[in-house]
Amino acid sequence: MIPHLKDNRLFRQAALVAGNWVAPGPDAIDVRNPATGEIIGRVPKLGATEARAAIEAAQAAQAGWAARTAAERSQILRRWFDLMVANKEDLGRILTAEQGKPLKEAIGEIVYGASFIEWFSEEARRVYGDVIPGHQRDKRIIVLKQPIGVVAAITPWNFPNAMITRKAGPALAAGCAMVLKPASQTPFSAIALAVLGEMAGLPEGLFSVLTGSAQAIGAEMTGNALVRKLTFTGSTEIGAELYRQSAPTIKKLGLELGGNAPFIVFNDADLDAAVEGALIAKFRNNGQTCVCANRIYVEDGVYEAFAGKLRAAVSNLKTGNGFDEGVDLGPLIDAAALAKVEEHVGDAVSKGAKLETGGARHKLGGTFYEPTVLTGVTEDMLVAREETFGPVAPLFRFGGEADVIRQANATEFGLASYFYARDIAKVFRVAEALEYGMVGVNTGLISTAEAPFGGVKLSGLGREGSRYGIEEFLETKYLCIGGVQ
Numbered sequence: 001m002i003p004h005l006k007d008n009r010l011f012r013q014a015a016l017v018a019g020n021w022v023a024p025g026p027d028a029i030d031v032r033n034p035a036t037g038e039i040i041g042r043v044p045k046l047g048a049t050e051a052r053a054a055i056e057a058a059q060a061a062q063a064g065w066a067a068r069t070a071a072e073r074s075q076i077l078r079r080w081f082d083l084m085v086a087n088k089e090d091l092g093r094i095l096t097a098e099q100g101k102p103l104k105e106a107i108g109e110i111v112y113g114a115s116f117i118e119w120f121s122e123e124a125r126r127v128y129g130d131v132i133p134g135h136q137r138d139k140r141i142i143v144l145k146q147p148i149g150v151v152a153a154i155t156p157w158n159f160p161n162a163m164i165t166r167k168a169g170p171a172l173a174a175g176c177a178m179v180l181k182p183a184s185q186t187p188f189s190a191i192a193l194a195v196l197g198e199m200a201g202l203p204e205g206l207f208s209v210l211t212g213s214a215q216a217i218g219a220e221m222t223g224n225a226l227v228r229k230l231t232f233t234g235s236t237e238i239g240a241e242l243y244r245q246s247a248p249t250i251k252k253l254g255l256e257l258g259g260n261a262p263f264i265v266f267n268d269a270d271l272d273a274a275v276e277g278a279l280i281a282k283f284r285n286n287g288q289t290c291v292c293a294n295r296i297y298v299e300d301g302v303y304e305a306f307a308g309k310l311r312a313a314v315s316n317l318k319t320g321n322g323f324d325e326g327v328d329l330g331p332l333i334d335a336a337a338l339a340k341v342e343e344h345v346g347d348a349v350s351k352g353a354k355l356e357t358g359g360a361r362h363k364l365g366g367t368f369y370e371p372t373v374l375t376g377v378t379e380d381m382l383v384a385r386e387e388t389f390g391p392v393a394p395l396f397r398f399g400g401e402a403d404v405i406r407q408a409n410a411t412e413f414g415l416a417s418y419f420y421a422r423d424i425a426k427v428f429r430v431a432e433a434l435e436y437g438m439v440g441v442n443t444g445l446i447s448t449a450e451a452p453f454g455g456v457k458l459s460g461l462g463r464e465g466s467r468y469g470i471e472e473f474l475e476t477k478y479l480c481i482g483g484v485q
């Protein structure tokens with residue numbers, strides 16, 4: 001159970017399948033608090049049969065949902081948003097219990113996640129088509145935008161609320177239905193969203209939440225022809241597998257995948273602002289975000305000054321249980337995540353990097369790790385090539401713009417990137433040269449519902465959020481009307 005909830009209806013140990021709540025069976029999945037290892041609850045282990053039932057119910061519900069006016073859909077989404085905000089403390093407590101991030105940060109994610117429902121409750125009423133001048137005297141050309149239909153969504157553990165609403169918001173606003181499989185580590189945030197969705201008036205069967213076997217549920221989602229769009233957020237490896245599985249039914253795909261973000265500090269940067277930006281871009285969610293600064297490049301002229309400021313700031317970060325007052329960094333999600341962080345730090349130090357602060361498991365034990373700053377990092381180290389996904393800030397030195405652009409782009413990923421500089425000509429040159437879907441200029445926090453979130457290369461396909469985000473859930477139909485004399 002989750003202590004101190006104001007409304008215990010939000011913590012439900014069940015999955016929502018085709019409008020029915022399904023309780024855990026004998027093969028239930030245990031969900032643990034990553035900070036303590038304690039079991040906080042259990043969810044049913046569902047598979048292809050339940051996924052198929054949910055998809056068929058979604059197909060049936062979607063037609064009626066799409067037939068409603070845009071204003072009617074907008075009003076229900078707005079109620080969903082209002083309920084999320086009204087219950088943000090409870091939703092935050094559920095999120096901290098299953099994911100580990102500090103409660104203040106978890107509530108921040110609820111507000112951020114709710115903003116996608118708010119944004120797309122507004123976009124719902126602005127899905128416009130076109131009327132195009134005919135190519136012949138008797139022809140009229142009309143372009144319609146129509147909902148793609150049944151959408152399958154698979155989401156990760158690191159943002160167990162916002163990665164769902166960033167998909168459900170535009171999908172439902174467009175008139176689609178959704179079958180969701182959340183991460184098994186963090187199902188209760190998704191279930192709480194479904195509870196609030198029912199309260200808001202989402203029709204039965206329109207939104208299902210399936211907990212259980214990722215492979216079995218995923219195979220049904222990718223193989224079932226009724227599913228016309230698959231939207232996935234997670235690792236590039238799994239995203240590529242789902243891409244392959246979806247090919248026989250030619251589904252529309254949305255892939256929000258891994259990252260390897262460079263964070264560049266030029267000689268003319270505001271160093272204090274750059275340190276503040278690095279703290280956010282590197283240590284938000286304990287370094288477990290896809291847009292985290294994975295490589296920090298600092299120009300020769302300010303390297304020592306920046307390294308000293310960052311070391312001092314990181315040394316003040318407090319690691320602990322997300323429910324405890326004043327905690328900045330929670331636990332890593334599991335032992336595998338801890339092992340990867342240790343591997344990256346050990347590899348860097350063995351190849352000559354210097355530990356400025358941290359660099360070891362935290363005295364709290366479990367999956368807690370000390371916030372770490374490394375200097376003297378070079379391109380041959382693992383941290384240069386792989387997504388660390390933990391509280392490790394590796395500082396590379398560079399000399400000159402061309403050098404750092406080459407280093408920054410030397411990766412198969414292309415999600416987020418950041419740089420600090422004040423010369424306006426340099427700002428435009430560097431922003432245009434970086435091969436990424438998103439560029440933060442003099443800021444370390446770029447994620448917002450107003451902007452198109454997404455990447456290039458192995459970081460994925462499509463965009464989420466902004467006016468572009470709803471297009472991902474629409475089909476374009478062209479009418480050619482003849483005989484109009």
Ligand SMILES: NC(=O)c1ccc[n+]([C@@H]2O[C@H](COP(=O)([O-])OP(=O)(O)OC[C@H]3O[C@@H](n4cnc5c(N)ncnc54)[C@H](O)[C@@H]3O)[C@@H](O)[C@H]2O)c1
Pocket residue numbers: 154155156157158159163181182183184214215217218219233234235236238239241255256257258259289290291387415459460
């Ligand atoms: N681009 C983004 O917006 C974004 C956001 C968050 C996380 N991520 C990326 O996700 C990764 C970390 O998250 P993760 O560990 O949950 O990723 P993951 O790929 O292991 O899991 C993501 C989701 O896919 C499911 N899954 C796993 N194997 C599957 C299969 N064979 N078939 C169907 N579903 C399957 C999981 O249960 C989970 O729900 C990192 O690489 C991170 O960069 C990207």
Ligand SMILES: O=C[C@H](O)CS(=O)(=O)O
Pocket residue numbers: 158159162288289290291447
């Ligand atoms: O992990 C990456 C998510 O997209 C989190 S956020 O959108 O950057 O907050």
